[in-house]
Amino acid sequence: MSIATKENKGDSYKWAVLGFLWVAFLLNQADRQVFNVVLPLIRDDLHLSDISVGWIATIFNLFYAVLVPVGGMAGDIFSRKWIVTLSLLFWSVATMLTGFASGFLALVILRSIATGGGEAFFGPSNYSLLAQYHDKTRAFAMSVHQTAYYIGVIVSGYVAGYIGQKWGWQSAFYVFGAIGVVWAVIMMFGLKDKPVSKQEAVAEGGTPSRTRIWDGFKVVFTTPTALVLTLGFGGLIFVLTGYLTWMPTY
Incomplete structure (x- = not known):
């Protein structure tokens, strides 16, 4: 096989990677919404108070925030393909099991802790893997990938609402969770880590450097631009989480 043929195959596969990760990100946002x-429907069926619902959302975001740096460290050490795939599989199973929840505590365990913790490992490896395959086309690939966020929210809003009204809120979790499990299996066979070339290995010193989590926090809190962006994004999430949580109710 000629060098040109290998390059063409690699160039076409990077779009397949975008496809795999696009669907996974769509399911990530759909399952969250x-x-x-x-x-x-859940509040009426399980007799939950507004305070209880607020706690479920708060604990979800808390576990997500705490575990995201851990997920980033894992992505620098282990296979990003398997972290993305197993993360999708884990939160999809947790989503399915949420349909069996019978009260506040079960929702905290299955929704806030299991689903939130599983999703936390997805983001860092997902974006890193996409960036690895797309160097000259990175901005375009990222923009296409981001459309999965909005489509996932839209699809979930309509489909989950229809399923919930037609067959009960439990069925919505069963369906979305099952789709995620199927896509995780597909990714196990179709998604690949990008091979590291000899030049890249030499540039990185041959072996990956040890990741220190506090170095990242130090950069954020000592770099004005990074700190302002972090606070701005925090404000965005503050409003977005409140809106997405309570909008269907009110």
Whole structure:
């Protein structure tokens, strides 16, 4: 096989990677939103108070925030393909099991802790793997990938609402969780880590450097631009989480 042929195959596969990760990101956002969409049905069925619902959302984001740096460290050490795939599989199974929840505590364990913790490992390796394959086309690939966020929210809003009204809120979790499990299996066979070339290995010193989590926090809190962006993004999430959680109710 000629060098040109290998380059063409690699160039075409990077778009397949974008496809795999696009669907996975769509399911990530759809699974996150399905709870909010059927929340009115859950509240009535399980007799939850507004305070209880607020705690479920708060604990979800807390576990997500704490575990995201851990997920980033894991992505620098282990296979990003398997971290992305197993993360999708884990939160999808947790989503399915959420349909069996019978009260506040079960929702905290299955939704806030299991689903939130599983999703935390997805983001860092997902974006890193996409960036590895797309160097000259990175901005375009990232922009296409981001459309999965909005489409996932839209699809979840309509489909989960319809399923919830037609067959009950439990069925919405069963369906979205099952789709995620199927896509995780597909990714196990179709998604690949990008091979590291000899030049890249030499540039990195041959072996990956040890990741220190506090170095990242030090950069954020000592670099004005990074700190302002972090605070701005925090404000965005503050409003977005409140809106997405309570909008279907009110």
